[in-house]
Amino acid sequence: MSAGAELIRGAGLVKRFGGIVANDAVEFTVVEGDLVGLIGPNGSGKTTLISMLTGHLMPDGGEVVVRGRGMRGQAAHLYAAMGVARTFQLTQLFGRMTVLENLLVPGLTRPGSTWRAVVQQARSTLDFLKLGHLEQLHAKNLSGGQQKLLELGRCMMLEPAILFLDEPFAGVHPHLRDELITRIQELHEAGRTFVVVDHDMESILRLSKRLVVMARGRKIADGPPAVVREDQAVLAAYAGS
Amino acid sequence: MRGLHVYILLAVAALALLFADRLSSYWMHVAIIAMFYGILASSWSLLAGYAGLFSLGHMAFASIGGYTSALLVQWYGIPIPVGMAAGVALCCALGGLIGWVCLRMSGPYLAIFTLGFSEIVRITFATEDDITAGMAGLHVERLFNTTSRLPYFYVAFALLVVSLLLMGVIVRSRWGLFLRAIREDEQAASASGVAVARFRILAFAIASGFAALAGSFYGHYIGILTPSLGGLDFMAVLVVMTVIGGMERLPTAVGGAFVVEFLLELLRGYGQWRLPLFGIILLLTMRFARNGLLTPLWLKFVQLGEPRAVTAMALRDVPQKDPAQ
Numbered sequence: 001m002s003a004g005a006e007l008i009r010g011a012g013l014v015k016r017f018g019g020i021v022a023n024d025a026v027e028f029t030v031v032e033g034d035l036v037g038l039i040g041p042n043g044s045g046k047t048t049l050i051s052m053l054t055g056h057l058m059p060d061g062g063e064v065v066v067r068g069r070g071m072r073g074q075a076a077h078l079y080a081a082m083g084v085a086r087t088f089q090l091t092q093l094f095g096r097m098t099v100l101e102n103l104l105v106p107g108l109t110r111p112g113s114t115w116r117a118v119v120q121q122a123r124s125t126l127d128f129l130k131l132g133h134l135e136q137l138h139a140k141n142l143s144g145g146q147q148k149l150l151e152l153g154r155c156m157m158l159e160p161a162i163l164f165l166d167e168p169f170a171g172v173h174p175h176l177r178d179e180l181i182t183r184i185q186e187l188h189e190a191g192r193t194f195v196v197v198d199h200d201m202e203s204i205l206r207l208s209k210r211l212v213v214m215a216r217g218r219k220i221a222d223g224p225p226a227v228v229r230e231d232q233a234v235l236a237a238y239a240g241s
Numbered sequence: 242m243r244g245l246h247v248y249i250l251l252a253v254a255a256l257a258l259l260f261a262d263r264l265s266s267y268w269m270h271v272a273i274i275a276m277f278y279g280i281l282a283s284s285w286s287l288l289a290g291y292a293g294l295f296s297l298g299h300m301a302f303a304s305i306g307g308y309t310s311a312l313l314v315q316w317y318g319i320p321i322p323v324g325m326a327a328g329v330a331l332c333c334a335l336g337g338l339i340g341w342v343c344l345r346m347s348g349p350y351l352a353i354f355t356l357g358f359s360e361i362v363r364i365t366f367a368t369e370d371d372i373t374a375g376m377a378g379l380h381v382e383r384l385f386n387t388t389s390r391l392p393y394f395y396v397a398f399a400l401l402v403v404s405l406l407l408m409g410v411i412v413r414s415r416w417g418l419f420l421r422a423i424r425e426d427e428q429a430a431s432a433s434g435v436a437v438a439r440f441r442i443l444a445f446a447i448a449s450g451f452a453a454l455a456g457s458f459y460g461h462y463i464g465i466l467t468p469s470l471g472g473l474d475f476m477a478v479l480v481v482m483t484v485i486g487g488m489e490r491l492p493t494a495v496g497g498a499f500v501v502e503f504l505l506e507l508l509r510g511y512g513q514w515r516l517p518l519f520g521i522i523l524l525l526t527m528r529f530a531r532n533g534l535l536t537p538l539w540l541k542f543v544q545l546g547e548p549r550a551v552t553a554m555a556l557r558d559v560p561q562k563d564p565a566q
Contacts, residue, residue: 076432080432080434105418
């Protein structure tokens with residue numbers, strides 16, 4: 001684990017859906033400068049964990065702590081205000097708003113933000129993502145890969161300390177996937193912390209400094225990718241035994 | 242010439258004010274009622290079109306505003322504008338409360354909930370006839386002590402213009418952007434830092450306040466209020482007007498109110514048959530022009546005088562500035 005200050009901590013997080021325990025006392029801490037790959041078979045509880053850590057799901061047990069502050073009962077927009085951004089497994093954009101407007105929304109929620117400065121920041125973000133020429137298009141008209149990029153841009157507009165990306169490479173053309181990886185790496189080098197969930201092992205291994213593996217609602221491994229890859233429990237989980 | 246459409250609208254408004262006295266009493270009444278619907282349609286558009294909160298309780302707030310003002314004026318002898326302001330304030334608070342109660346509802350659930358609310362209001366007003374005079378109708382003190390409709394025309398005009406200006410400032414500000422984001426995807430809006438609950442409540446409070454403004458004016462203009470003002474018939478007419486005009490823009494919603502109200506009068510000779518006609522137009526609009534029949538015309542109108550290069554820009558709803566700053 002990197003040695004930065006603690007950004008976010010899930011302490012003993014529990015979430016049940018009916019009779020299914022989606023997260024079973026999960027301990028998960030991310031420190032500044034981390035680039036965490038969060039992997040696990042389908043149904044292992046990765047998205048549930050992200051949703052609890054970003055305020056979109058209330059835990060049935062345990063607590064989320066953001067920069068030392070307990071977040072019990074807080075709404076998702078307060079997590080965003082504290083620098084916690086996320087994307088969604090199935091891209092969730094403001095479809096009938098323009099690409100530019102999609103970025104203005106998070107920018108303008110920041111206290112003290114001015115319209116002029118946010119428009120300028122949104123345009124430079126679009127240029128960074130190579131979407132500048134599409135700013136007047138409705139977001140629903142973008143391709144799947146472009147939508148993933150725009151969702152990343154929307155996170156960036158919050159100037160977050162930490163970004164949770166839920167399956168950013170799913171269904172994305174290899175060329176755009178490389179584009180996404182490059183952008184994530186650049187943002188990480190600029191000081192952003194990431195937690196990336198995906199099934200694309202090649203991309204995750206290319207990106208991650210730390211690998212966390214979940215299976216059946218529990219965290220089964222956490223450490224440098226080279227070590228985790230050899231972990232017997234991980235191999236067993238992926239082999240389905 | 243940029244902003245040509247604004248000058249044209251100002252010229253039309255000036256002409257309407259200058260030549261209003263030439264209208265016959267009948268058509269002046271139609272114009273006043275059209276402006277009454279204009280305030281209702283634009284405020285419902287703010288709620289249903291911008292924020293995506295498809296409430297069927299809008300006319301209930303108009304009714305509550307109307308009765309509140311009428312009864313306060315009757316009981317305490319307060320000036321009518323103060324009574325109207327009290328009606329607006331009450332409906333802002335009540336609208337906010339309804340918004341809070343149905344925070345987790347959307348789509349058909351919200352529609353059914355607000356429909357239930359509006360029926361409760363209507364039946365309460367009909368039943369409590371000791372206070373409201375029930376279906377016999379409550380006699381309301383009129384705004385002006387004259388038989389001329391001209392002063393009412395000017396007041397309706399002023400109320401419509403002020404309402405549109407206030408709502409225009411809201412929808413062009415960051416609040417308007419947040420409301421549209423909530424309409425598109427509440428979860429994504431909250432992930433973007435938008436205080437979804439606060440803005441949903443705010444949308445209900447503001448829209449209900451304008452509904453009350455329209456309702457209280459209506460009462461003090463017509464001189465009589467019946468519980469049917471808050472009923473489903475009025476609400477259906479409002480939905481037809483707003484959807485046919487275009488519910489996602491204030492001007493098209495108002496345009497829809499004007500067009501439908503004037504057509505309803507022009508087609509009066511066809512009796513009840515004109516109502517199914519509007520039903521058919523509504524169905525066709527939903528099928529072929531979901532943004533409303535007036536939206537393409539409005540977009541063309543907005544482009545008047547714009548250089549070609551910015552035409553494409555004008556087609557989008559890109560906010561260019563924050564009036565709040």
